[in-house]
Amino acid sequence: xxxxxxxxxxxxxxxxxxxxxxxxxxxxxxxxxxxxxxxxxxxxxxxxxxxxxxxxxxxxxxxxxxxxxxxxxxxxxxxxxxxxxxxxxxxxxxxxxxxxxxxxxxxxxxxxxxxxxxxxxxxxxxxxxxxxxxxxxxxxxxxxxxxxxxxxxxxxxxxxxxxxxxxxxxxxxxxxxxxxxxxxxxxxxxxxxxxxxxxxxxxxxxxxxxxxxxxxxxxxxxxxxxxxxxxxxxxxxxxxxxxxxxxxxxxxxxxxxxxxxxxxxxxxxxxxxxxxxxxxxxxxxxxxxxxxxxxxxxxxxxxxxxxxxxxxxxxxxxxxxxxxxxxxxxxxxxxxxxxxxxxxxxxxxxxxxxxxxxxxxxxxxxxxxxxxxxxxxxxxxxxxxxxxxxxxxxxxxxxxxxxxxxxxxxxxxxxxxxxxxxxxxxxxxxxxxxxxxxxxxxxxxxxxxxxxxxxxxxxxxxxxxxxxx
Amino acid sequence: xxxxxxxxxxxxxxxxxxxxxxxxxxxxxxxxxxxxxxxxxxxxxxxxxxxxxxxxxxxxxxxxxxxxxxxxxxxxxxxxxxxxxxxxxxxxxxxxxxxxxxxxxxxxxxxxxxxxxxxxxxxxxxxxxxxxxxxxxxxxxxxxxxxxxxxxxxxxxxxxxxxxxxxxxxxxxxxxxxxxxxxxxxxxxxxxxxxxxxxxxxxxxxxxxxxxxxxxxxxxxxxxxxxxxxxxxxxxxxxxxxxxxx
Numbered sequence: 001x002x003x004x005x006x007x008x009x010x011x012x013x014x015x016x017x018x019x020x021x022x023x024x025x026x027x028x029x030x031x032x033x034x035x036x037x038x039x040x041x042x043x044x045x046x047x048x049x050x051x052x053x054x055x056x057x058x059x060x061x062x063x064x065x066x067x068x069x070x071x072x073x074x075x076x077x078x079x080x081x082x083x084x085x086x087x088x089x090x091x092x093x094x095x096x097x098x099x100x101x102x103x104x105x106x107x108x109x110x111x112x113x114x115x116x117x118x119x120x121x122x123x124x125x126x127x128x129x130x131x132x133x134x135x136x137x138x139x140x141x142x143x144x145x146x147x148x149x150x151x152x153x154x155x156x157x158x159x160x161x162x163x164x165x166x167x168x169x170x171x172x173x174x175x176x177x178x179x180x181x182x183x184x185x186x187x188x189x190x191x192x193x194x195x196x197x198x199x200x201x202x203x204x205x206x207x208x209x210x211x212x213x214x215x216x217x218x219x220x221x222x223x224x225x226x227x228x229x230x231x232x233x234x235x236x237x238x239x240x241x242x243x244x245x246x247x248x249x250x251x252x253x254x255x256x257x258x259x260x261x262x263x264x265x266x267x268x269x270x271x272x273x274x275x276x277x278x279x280x281x282x283x284x285x286x287x288x289x290x291x292x293x294x295x296x297x298x299x300x301x302x303x304x305x306x307x308x309x310x311x312x313x314x315x316x317x318x319x320x321x322x323x324x325x326x327x328x329x330x331x332x333x334x335x336x337x338x339x340x341x342x343x344x345x346x347x348x349x350x351x352x353x354x355x356x357x358x359x360x361x362x363x364x365x366x367x368x369x370x371x372x373x374x375x376x377x378x379x380x381x382x383x384x385x386x387x388x389x390x391x392x393x394x395x396x397x398x399x400x401x402x403x404x405x406x407x408x409x410x411x412x413x414x415x416x417x418x419x420x421x422x423x424x425x426x427x428x429x430x431x432x433x434x435x436x437x438x439x440x441x442x443x444x445x446x447x448x449x450x451x452x453x454x455x456x457x458x459x460x461x462x463x464x465x466x467x468x469x
Numbered sequence: 470x471x472x473x474x475x476x477x478x479x480x481x482x483x484x485x486x487x488x489x490x491x492x493x494x495x496x497x498x499x500x501x502x503x504x505x506x507x508x509x510x511x512x513x514x515x516x517x518x519x520x521x522x523x524x525x526x527x528x529x530x531x532x533x534x535x536x537x538x539x540x541x542x543x544x545x546x547x548x549x550x551x552x553x554x555x556x557x558x559x560x561x562x563x564x565x566x567x568x569x570x571x572x573x574x575x576x577x578x579x580x581x582x583x584x585x586x587x588x589x590x591x592x593x594x595x596x597x598x599x600x601x602x603x604x605x606x607x608x609x610x611x612x613x614x615x616x617x618x619x620x621x622x623x624x625x626x627x628x629x630x631x632x633x634x635x636x637x638x639x640x641x642x643x644x645x646x647x648x649x650x651x652x653x654x655x656x657x658x659x660x661x662x663x664x665x666x667x668x669x670x671x672x673x674x675x676x677x678x679x680x681x682x683x684x685x686x687x688x689x690x691x692x693x694x695x696x697x698x699x700x701x702x703x704x705x706x707x708x709x710x711x712x713x714x715x
Binding site for chain 1: 635637645
């Protein structure tokens with residue numbers, strides 16, 4: 001086996017300093033003038049007769065990391081041939097490691113929510129690139145200035161690549177403390193598996209305990225299919241009910257009950273008042289029920305339910321309907337409602353954020369603080385609920401937001417970006433001199449939104465503007 | 470280095486021309502015609518002559534079972550195939566027969582082996598439709614890359630030493646990786662008679678630097694080919710299947 005030491009140069013990368021690393025690879029800080037960002041070199045331990053999973057993991061990580069982009073993964077620089085020196089050169093990401101942070105758990109609620117938001121945002125970006133991490137754990141997350149950065153794609157799965165790693169192993173691959181139940185059963189293609197792991201991390205941050213411990217055997221890992229962990233509030237009663245609800249929904253064994261998308265977790269963590277707190281199922285069903293359960297034949301596969309991808313491919317997860325109710329409901333608001341219903345219908349678990357904007361004149365003012373402001377705000381909220389009522393959405397599929405802003409378009413765009421909205425429905429008024437001069441809300445939303453936008457316009461009936469023949 | 474591999478053209482002039490145009494646009498350093506130039510389709514003369522021109526310019530061309538049947542007047546085939554072979558024989562001149570008869574069963578270029586059906590007994594034309602057949606093919610050669618056609622259904626088999634090959638169904642127009650660790654058996658989709666449910670012509674594009682293989686799909690005017698099949702008096706199903714890609 002080749003020895004590496006500071007000063008060794010591999011394909012133009014000069015080894016500078018050895019970093020602490022796990023058992024699969026050594027990590028080195030390196031320099032290379034060809035790259036304008038700090039670099040780290042990951043060199044897998046490849047001993048003849050050694051664990052073959054090391055080389056398979058190396059292959060998987062190289063394939064996937066070089067296809068990923070964005071702020072939530074380290075930038076890929078280069079990789080070395082197996083025939084000479086195998087390595088992956090990537091960006092060195094500065095920040096605080098989550099592994100250190102969980103050591104201080106339990107953390108205050110707002111910190112748990114903030115960290116959860118950052119990880120959910122990183123997962124949403126990863127899943128958008130058709131990749132499931134499958135080994136999400138504190139050791140693989142860095143909280144950097146630019147947000148959470150996910151590391152180590154050695155177990156990851158890409159929807160458009162052959163699952164070379166999965167084909168080689170019949171034992172579950174993952175980390176015992178965080179592995180999702182369907183992953184324990186060998187399934188490797190569901191982004192919801194990462195949300196399960198996120199739930200475990202949030203559980204740990206909120207309570208200071210790992211929900212399942214660290215079972216060393218397959219049977220030990222499989223226990224999570226049948227036995228729910230202690231609810232977080234049983235360990236730490238300062239955990240609010242909404243946070244407990246989010247954590248437990250991430251950790252649902254049955255995927256039809258689990259969050260299907262990171263964007264939804266993100267949105268719930270940012271908007272605690274929209275989280276629906278379900279009544280806790282009775283844990284103790286009596287002796288007879290317990291005995292019956294012992295004898296009932298359960299099919300493990302049926303416990304974990306169907307993959308969430310059948311849901312996520314159907315349509316957008318979060319739909320934002322921007323409705324102008326400044327003058328009460330009108331024909332245009334009605335048409336926005338119809339279009340919203342059509343977009344929501346594409347997916348049975350889609351979720352609607354109703355947004356209306358209260359225009360304020362002063363920047364930084366708090367017009368809602370006084371009595372009149374408060375009543376305007378409430379009136380708008382009531383109007384919005386009345387507007388959405390014909391959709392008959394259950395309360396866990398809808399939320400209402402009265403935003404106060406100088407620019408309605410900016411408020412809508414800002415909300416959409418921060419909540420990872422998948423589709424915006426917005427109305428457009430017929431053209432007027434002022435609109436043509438200043439530009440309309442819908443024009444700006446269409447121009448700047450990061451997702452699809454439906455612009456709803458009433459078909460004009462009057463003959464205005466038509467020139468006589 | 471870029472390599473374009475065209476299999477199962479089956480006398481389909483429209484598909485062949487459309488694919489060659491894309492190959493020309495994308496550029497290739499090695500062009501391979503992977504067998505079954507003729508059979509089923511209405512333009513055997515055009516396809517054989519164009520293939521002969523390309524071969525004269527350096528393309529590699531190997532024999533498929535339909536080429537053999539036409540050249541040697543074999544009848545051991547399905548009814549439609551046999552009918553088309555006899556029809557094709559009436560169209561072709563001695564020079565065409567001569568070109569087809571001289572095609573090799575397989576060719577090797579660097580670490581790549583080209584063979585129409587399988588490296589396992591190439592002249593017996595076995596089909597590689599499952600992992601077992603793929604395993605036998607891979608066991609018959611130590612080439613790093615084996616390229617076959619014959620099934621008209623794209624597939625990639627990856628194999629490690631002492632392991633069963635792994636089947637992967639490549640996505641249309643999405644590059645699949647070629648692994649440094651593994652040997653590969655790539656089954657090319659058909660240019661002239663796709664059977665994977667997508668009527669667009671299919672050819673294989675390899676990029677050796679990027680270590681990638683792509684099943685490139687090229688839509689073409691299959692209705693025109695269907696009209697010619699009908700006008701030639703060939704079985705109606707041969708036109709119908711081009712429309713549905715089965």
